Amino acid sequence: MDNVGTIIERARAISHEELQEFYRGLQEALKSQSIADVIPSLRQLWLSLACTRYRGDVPPDLLMPLWEAVKEPHLGPVMVRMLCAAVLQEFSPCQSVCLRGGELSSGPLSSSSLALTLPVVAGVGHYHPDLQVLREQLLAWLTGAGQVDTAAITHVLGCLWGMDNSEVITLTQEQVDGVSKQLCTWLTTTSTTQPPNPFSKNIFSSRQLVAVTEVDETPSHDMFTVLSVGQHYSPDQFLNMQVFSMMRGWLHKHQSRNGESASMALLVDKMCEYCLRLLDQCERKAVVQQDAELQQACLTEVILLLDTMCQQNSSLVPRVFPSIKRVYNRIQNSPASSINIINILQFLLHHSDAVMYDMGPALQHFFLKILDKQCIDQSLAFEATLFCLENMENLCNNTSVLRKFFPCLLKVFAWQPKTLLAEFVDLLPTMVSEETAIEVLHCLLDLPVITAAMETVMRVEQRGSLTVTDLSPEAVAQSTSELAYSDPLHRPLFNFILRAEGGLGDTIDRLKVLHDILQDYSTLPRVVVCSQAAPVLLRVYLQTVEQEASVDLLARLFPVLLERSCLLFPIKTFQTEVKRVLSEALVWVVQTAPGLLIDNRQEVQELMSSPRNFAGREDVFLHLAWAVGEYMSVTYDRRCTPDIISQYYEGVECLLYELSVSQLGRTETPLQHRARLTAVLMTALAKLATRCQDLMPRVLLCLTKITQQLPASGSQDPGDAVLLARAPVLINLCRMPNVAPLLSSLPAETDDNSKLHQDQNSSSCLLLQLTQAVMKQSQQ
Amino acid sequence: MVRSVIIQTVTPGPCRVLYAQMYGCDGDQTGSLAQTAARGRQKEQVAAVARQVQSECSFQQHCAAADPVGEEVRRHLSQEGAVVPQTGIFQMPPGEPFGTKVFTVWQTAANCGLALVCENHENRQQAAATLSQIFRLLRQHLRVLTQPEEVLQKADRVAAILHHFLPQGQLLFLNSRAVRHKEKELELMLSGK
Numbered sequence: 003m004d005n006v007g008t009i010i011e012r013a014r015a016i017s018h019e020e021l022q023e024f025y026r027g028l029q030e031a032l033k034s035q036s037i038a039d040v041i042p043s044l045r046q047l048w049l050s051l052a053c054t055r056y057r058g059d060v061p062p063d064l065l066m067p068l069w070e071a072v073k074e075p076h077l078g079p080v081m082v083r084m085l086c087a088a089v090l091q092e093f094s095p096c097q098s099v100c101l102r103g104g105e106l107s108s109g110p111l112s113s114s115s116l117a118l119t120l121p122v123v124a125g126v127g128h129y130h131p132d133l134q135v136l137r138e139q140l141l142a143w144l145t146g147a148g149q150v151d152t153a154a155i156t157h158v159l160g161c162l163w164g165m166d167n168s169e170v171i172t173l174t175q176e177q178v179d180g181v182s183k184q185l186c187t188w189l190t191t192t193s194t195t196q197p198p199n200p201f202s203k204n205i206f207s208s209r210q211l212v213a214v215t216e217v218d219e220t221p222s223h224d225m226f227t228v229l230s231v232g233q234h235y236s237p238d239q240f241l242n243m244q245v246f247s248m249m250r251g252w253l254h255k256h257q258s259r260n261g262e263s264a265s266m267a268l269l270v271d272k273m274c275e276y277c278l279r280l281l282d283q284c285e286r287k288a289v290v291q292q293d294a295e296l297q298q299a300c301l302t303e304v305i306l307l308l309d310t311m312c313q314q315n316s317s318l319v320p321r322v323f324p325s326i327k328r329v330y331n332r333i334q335n336s337p338a339s340s341i342n343i344i345n346i347l348q349f350l351l352h353h354s355d356a357v358m359y360d361m362g363p364a365l366q367h368f369f370l371k372i373l374d375k376q377c378i379d380q381s382l383a384f385e386a387t388l389f390c391l392e393n394m395e396n397l398c399n400n401t402s403v404l405r406k407f408f409p410c411l412l413k414v415f416a417w418q419p420k421t422l423l424a425e426f427v428d429l430l431p432t433m434v435s436e437e438t439a440i441e442v443l444h445c446l447l448d449l450p451v452i453t454a455a456m457e458t459v460m461r462v463e464q465r466g467s468l469t470v471t472d473l474s475p476e477a478v479a480q481s482t483s484e485l486a487y488s489d490p491l492h493r494p495l496f497n498f499i500l501r502a503e504g505g506l507g508d509t510i511d512r513l514k515v516l517h518d519i520l521q522d523y524s525t526l527p528r529v530v531v532c533s534q535a536a537p538v539l540l541r542v543y544l545q546t547v548e549q550e551a552s553v554d555l556l557a558r559l560f561p562v563l564l565e566r567s568c569l570l571f572p573i574k575t576f577q578t579e580v581k582r583v584l585s586e587a588l589v590w591v592v593q594t595a596p597g598l599l600i601d602n603r604q605e606v607q608e609l610m611s612s613p614r615n616f617a618g619r620e621d622v623f624l625h626l627a628w629a630v631g632e633y634m635s636v637t638y639d640r641r642c643t644p645d646i647i648s649q650y651y652e653g654v655e656c657l658l659y660e661l662s663v664s665q666l667g668r669t670e671t672p673l674q675h676r677a678r679l680t681a682v683l684m685t686a687l688a689k690l691a692t693r694c695q696d697l698m699p700r701v702l703l704c705l706t707k708i709t710q711q712l713p714a715s716g717s718q719d720p721g722d723a724v725l726l727a728r729a730p731v732l733i734n735l736c737r738m739p740n741v742a743p744l745l746s747s748l749p750a751e752t753d754d755n756s757k758l759h760q761d762q763n764s765s766s767c768l769l770l771q772l773t774q775a776v777m778k779q780s781q782q
Numbered sequence: 783m784v785r786s787v788i789i790q791t792v793t794p795g796p797c798r799v800l801y802a803q804m805y806g807c808d809g810d811q812t813g814s815l816a817q818t819a820a821r822g823r824q825k826e827q828v829a830a831v832a833r834q835v836q837s838e839c840s841f842q843q844h845c846a847a848a849d850p851v852g853e854e855v856r857r858h859l860s861q862e863g864a865v866v867p868q869t870g871i872f873q874m875p876p877g878e879p880f881g882t883k884v885f886t887v888w889q890t891a892a893n894c895g896l897a898l899v900c901e902n903h904e905n906r907q908q909a910a911a912t913l914s915q916i917f918r919l920l921r922q923h924l925r926v927l928t929q930p931e932e933v934l935q936k937a938d939r940v941a942a943i944l945h946h947f948l949p950q951g952q953l954l955f956l957n958s959r960a961v962r963h964k965e966k967e968l969e970l971m972l973s974g975k
Contacts, residue, residue, distance in 0.1 A: 005931045006791055006798050013934075041938070048937045052801070055825045079974050084945065085938040091803070095817050121950055127807040129817055160950035167783050168806035201966050217957065228955040235963050247954045251783065254903070292958040299907040300955060306905070341907065381906065384871050420841050421872045457849075464851045477850040527844040 013053040021050065021057070025064045032067035040078075044085045051092045059093060072122060075114040087118045094125040116154045120161040127170050137162075137171045145180050152237040156244050163248050167255065178256045179265040185245050185252070186269045189276060192242040194222060196232035217288040217297065227276060229283040229300060231293070249273060250307050257314045270311055274318060277304045281325050285332065298339065301329070305345040312353055319356045330364070340372050340382050344389045351396050362401065369407040373414070374502035378460060383414045387425050390432075398432050408433035410502040412445050416452040417528070419535040430539055431546040437505075439547060440558055443566075444509040446543055447580065448499065449536040450571045451516060454523040455499050458483040486519045495519070508562075517571050524573050533576035537583055544587050553595050560598045563588050564605055567622045568615075577618070585621035592629040596638035599630060600646060606630070607653045612660075620675050624682055630654065631686025635693050635743075647694045654690065655704055658683045662708050677721020681728055684708065688732040692742035701736055705729050784909070784951040785884055786899040787944060789920070789933050790832045792890045797836045800894075800933040801940050802828040805951025808881030830879040835888045835897050838870050865927070867891040867917065871906065874899075885909075889917050892927040896920065900953075908953050915961065919943045923972060942971050 016024075028047060031040045051057050060068075071077050071086040123136065130136060140162045143150045150158065162181070165171045173181070195211040214222050214230040222230055228243050253273070257266060284301050288294040308326065312318045330346050333339035347368060350361040376382050390397060390404065390411065397404050404411070411433070415426045434442050445452070462484050486492040495516045498507075510516075523529055547559070567584050570577045592598060599606060606626060609615055616623050634650055636642050662680055684705060691701035709729045712722050735742050789801040804824050815823065846852055846868075859866055867889045876883045880899070887909045888897040896917045900909050923939050924932040933940055946968045947954070956964065 004795075005929070006800065006934065007796065009931050009934050010798060045935060045937060049934055052934075052937070055822045080971055081938055081942065081974055084941050084971070088937055088941040093821065095820050117945070121945075124950055125804070129820075157949070160952055164783065164806055164950045164952070168808075170807065201970070228960075229957060231957055231959050233959065235960055240960070243954055243956065243960065244949075244952065247952055250903075250905075290958045292961065295907075295911055296955065296957050299905060299911055302907050303905050303955065306903075380869070381871060381910070384873075385906070388873070421838060421870070424875065425873065461849065461851060464849075464855075468851065468855070473854050474850065477854045526848050527841065528848075531841065 009049075010053045013049050016050055022061075024050070025061055029061075029064045029067065032064075032071065041082060041085060044082065044089065048085065048089050048092060051089065057093070060089075065090075072118050073115055080114070083118055087122050090122045091125045094122065095127055095129040116150070116157045120157050124161045124164050127165075127168065130170070133171050137165075137173070137177075140165075141177055141180065145184055152241060156237070156241055159241075159244060159248070163252065167251055173256075175263070179263045182252075182256070182263075182269045183265040185249070186265070186272050188238070188241050188245050190225060190272055192226040192238050193236060194226050194230070197234050197236040199234055201234075216283060216286055217290070217293045218286040219289055220286075224279055225276070227280055227283060229280060229293070229297065246276070246303075250303065250310060253307070253310050253314075257311070262315070270315065270318070273307065274311065274322065277307055278322065278325055280304050281329055284329070298342065301339070301342045302345050305329075305342065305349055309345075309349045309352060312349075316353075316356055319353050323353070323357050323359075327359075334364075334367060335371075337372075337376065340376060340379070341385050343368055343372060344382075344385050348389060348393065351393055365401060365403050369403060369410050370502055373407075374410050377410065377414045378417050378456065380418065383418055383422070386414060387411075387422055387429070391425055391429055394429065394432055404429075404432045405435050405438050406504055407502060408438065408442060408504050409445060412449065413452060413456065413500065413502075415535075415539075416449050416532055417456055419449075419453070419528070419532040423535050423538065426539060427542050430542050434543060434546050434550075436552065436555055439551070439555055440562055441504050441508045442543065443559070443562060446536060446540050447566050447570060448509075448513070449539070450524070450529050450533040450573060450576060451520060452499055453529045453532040454483065454520040454526070454571075455496055455516075457523055457526055457528065458487050458520070459496070459500065462487055482522050483520050492516075492519060513569060517569075521572055524571065530573065533571070533573045536576065537579040540580060540583050544583065548590060548594075551594075556591050556595045557598060557601060560588070560591055560595075560602055561605055563591065564602070564609060564622075567619050581619060582621050585625040588622065589625050589629060592633055596633035597641065599633055600639055600641050603646065603649065607649065610653050610657055612657075616675070616679065620679075624675075624679060627654070627679070627682045627686050631682070631689040634690060644694045644696070647690055648697065651687065651690045651694070651697050651700075654683055654687050655700070658687060658704065658708070662711060677725060680708075680725055681721075684725070684729060684732060688736055688742075691736055692739070695739060698736055698739060702733060705733050705736075709733075783904065784898050784900050784948060784953060785880060786828060786831065786897075787916075787948060788828055788832055788835070788895075788897045788899070789926075789930075789940065790835065790895045790897070791893050791930055792836050792839045792895040793893045794840060797829075797832050799828055799832050800930060801937060803941075803944055804828075827879040831874070831886055831897060831899055832895075834872065834874070835870075835886065835890070835895055838872060838888070839868060839890045839895060842868050842870060865891050865921070869910070871910070873902070887913050889913055891917075891921075892930075894920075894926040894930045894933075898948075904953065908955060912948065912953050916943060916947055919947070919965070919968070939972060942968060946971075 024043075024046070028040070028043050031043060047060075051060075068086045068090060071083050072090065075083070077083070123130070140158055143158045144155065144162060162171075166173055194214050196214055212232075214226060214232040216222050217229055217231055219231075226239060226242055228246050230239075232239070253270070257270065262270065280300055281304055284297045284304075286297075288297055305326065308318075308322045312322065326346060326349060330343070333342055347361070347364060350359065350364060354361045373382070373386050394404075411426075411429070415422050430442075458481075461481070465480075465484070487496055492515070495510065495512060498510050499516060524533075547555070551559070563584050567581055570580055610623070610626065610630075630650055631654075633639075634642055634647055658680065661676065661683070687701050687704065691697040706729075709726060712726060735745060783806055785804065785806055787801075787803045788799060791798045791800065802825075804827075846856070856866060868891070869887070869889045871885060871887045873883065873885045874880065883902040884899050885902060885904070885906065886897050886899045887906065888895060890896070896913060898909055898913050900906075920926045920933075920940070920943065923943065924936060926933060946964045
């Protein structure tokens with residue numbers, strides 16, 4: 003029984019009258035003194051509002067007590083007030099809440115009151131009745147004009163920054179400076195001693211003041227930071243943590259390139275100091291695991307902060323660069339810090355020019371030694387992908403890493419095809435260049451193979467590090483792939499498919515062997531999803547090549563397209579989809595460079611020599627046959643001699659006879675494709691014949707034979723009717739050798755004469771109209 | 783800044799959002815939408831994220847189920863009482879569904895999922911750490927793994943947890959003692975001081 007579903011449906015099913023009744027009851031309860039008993043009803047109220055989008059408000063008589071409860075601490079225990087605030091936030095933004103939010107009083111307010119009211123006010127956002135007044139009020143509290151205690155300042159700061167960040171309020175330069183000055187003060191003047199236990203009931207403890215410590219428990223001698231550890235914390239220390247947490251956003255928004263004000267410059271300076279201190283603190287060995295994780299997160303934040311500050315003020319680079327370099331040297335071989343290496347690389351991309359630092363080795367180290375070894379680590383993979391994406395232009399123009407390490411990146415994709423597809427659609431074009439295009443194509447066509455290979459390696463490694471002994475039988479049995487991976491004969495195949503660097507070779511001879519080994523894994527969910535995503539990337543690849551390719555590249559591409567159309571990993575839907583894409587690619591490749599049919603005539607003729615090759619490659623076959631008919635002509639390539647045309651003719655005619663006449667041809671080819679192929683072949687034959695007059699009698703004979711054979715064969719194929727209709731058309735066409743070449747091919751693009759008969763200003767149009775008139779006359 | 787915190791169910795079937803807190807608003811919203819429409823839009827945004835989390839979680843579960851050795855390890859771990867949540871992260875482009883590009887970190891265990899939707903430049907490690915912290919607290923103060931419906935019935939507890947550990951959508955860098963301090967404050971608040 004789905005409890006969640008039941009509860010939600012029941013809450014949605016409450017009728018309007020019942021709801022109004024409930025509101026009235028709640029109103030009464032809130033007015034009474036025993037507000038503490040109201041929690042169950044308030045929870046019910048929250049649920050009835052949250053379960054649907056159609057109940058967006060409560061009557062004002064109920065709203066008033068709710069809002070009063072949030073504002074006035076003495077009206078009830080904090081959990082009741084928290085619940086009231088949650089209810090108000092649930093149906094915010096809402097007219098009534100907005101109006102209430104506008105009436106923040108300006109008297110002395112305790113932190114308890116502000117803590118709950120400000121989030122509600124912030125939730126109102128743009129719908130607030132008077133944002134100017136609110137802004138002034140918040141700023142007054144922040145800069146000390148109002149009497150608010152330090153604990154409350156954190157809430158005010160949070161509210162102000164939240165609204166500034168979402169652009170609900172806009173701060174003037176002067177206001178930004180005022181706040182920056184305060185932030186600076188809070189960062190630098192935090193106490194470094196541990197306060198007494200605020201939760202203890204003993205208010206007369208006479209404990210000595212103890213200094214905060216570092217994460218490795220040594221006493222601290224420098225300013226307080228988020229990595230300073232104490233038994234308890236005072237409000238100003240929490241304020242320090244909050245200021246640091248919001249600082250990067252603040253600087254990103256308000257630090258400008260063109261001359262900083264004095265306050266901002268001071269803030270940046272102090273922030274630099276704080277960051278450098280944090281870098282030192284990150285070198286210490288933390289006693290508690292949670293602190294070690296915080297060190298990593300802080301390291302990320304500091305590097306990103308320094309990057310932001312240096313981007314706006316490049317004079318800071320020489321000051322911070324030595325520390326960054328020291329950090330890099332320390333962490334470059336530490337797997338736990340891989341994400342920070344990416345952040346440092348980003349810093350270097352932006353600033354290494356300023357300090358004449360060559361970041362080539364660092365990039366190489368990252369791709370080869372780090373990403374390659376950890377490409378199944380989800381967060382690292384995500385970070386690496388975003389790093390490449392966000393710095394795409396820089397990496398493309400100033401380095402060659404994307405073109406060199408694309409196999410590594412495609413491995414990252416192969417492991418998370420679902421999550422990273424959109425990112426890789428944008429990233430793929432950067433990997434394709436004249437040198438890498440063919441290898442990239444092979445990689446894309448083998449993406450599911452890469453996934454399957456990675457699954458194999460993962461399982462082998464898992465098994466190797468297993469400490470659990472009582473495994474189930476399924477877990478104990480090793481699969482074919484795992485055995486093959488451990489076999490030295492087959493290991494090189496895995497090594498090739500899982501390589502990190504391109505340029506070692508486009509593909510291997512024994513690819514089919516690898517496909518067979520990994521066939522068992524073709525049903526794994528990850529492999530299946532990858533096989534669905536791969537055609538998407540393939541299309542992106544082909545679009546890129548279409549825009550940029552040289553004739554030379556197309557010449558290298560054509561045989562690969564032919565060859566790979568029958569060498570694909572055995573997943574049915576994958577093969578169908580990829581073959582469709584490849585056949586479309588073949589068409590435009592030949593359209594762009596028709597001469598390829600002449601250069602590759604041996605491969606093409608071999609492919610078309612038998613109907614057996616048709617099985618599983620229908621689209622490729624059809625498109626190729628059409629292309630042969632269409633583009634084997636002198637208008638497309640001067641080298642197209644009658645000899646070559648005759649050779650193609652022989653092949654096509656042979657195939658056509660086999661297909662339509664012989665019994666063998668008919669049983670091998672599936673019925674629905676046979677008619678289509680026959681039609682295309684017949685047309686191609688006719689077109690070839692129109693260009694080489696010697697073949698004319700042969701084609702007439704062939705077509706006539708077919709028209710005679712088809713009805714006699716007794717087949718039930720409805721496509722035969724089409725064939726029987728088309729054959730006479732082609733025969734008639736071939737009987738007009740003068741006009742046949744023109745009619746049978748597409749006009750060349752430079753040919754302006756194709757629409758002469760429609761052009762009102764040309765004589766041919768006039769003549770046609772005259773002829774038509776005369777003929778009409780004579781018929782009457 | 784965190785844009786949204788979402789608690790949801792993740793088993794196959796309709797994806798139920800149990801709790802959703804929004805912070806900030808899209809830059810393109812200038813109060814021009816009618817207020818009811820604005821709330822409706824927020825609900826849609828949350829639902830879109832929740833569906834994607836469910837889909838990613840389901841994919842990971844399928845992959846894990848197809849790995850017999852890994853399954854055995856996980857089975858042993860859960861027998862020893864350790865909860866190994868599934869985690870993940872993905873990005874959503876601007877406009878779908880939030881106005882700007884956002885990334886979502888998520889964690890699921892049993893039928894309960896928790897997701898934080900953050901602005902794109904936010905510190906991802908800290909987001910993941912905060913997510914873990916909040917999930918741990920949810921397991922501690924509400925029985926989300928066995929009875930996710932408690933989130934619907936005790937929204938005040940969820941609100942209290944978020945109030946302390948994600949105040950107004952701000953990710954906080956808290957060391958272990960600071961976390962302990964805040965946990966004590968939370969416990970005091972929950973016990974109804």
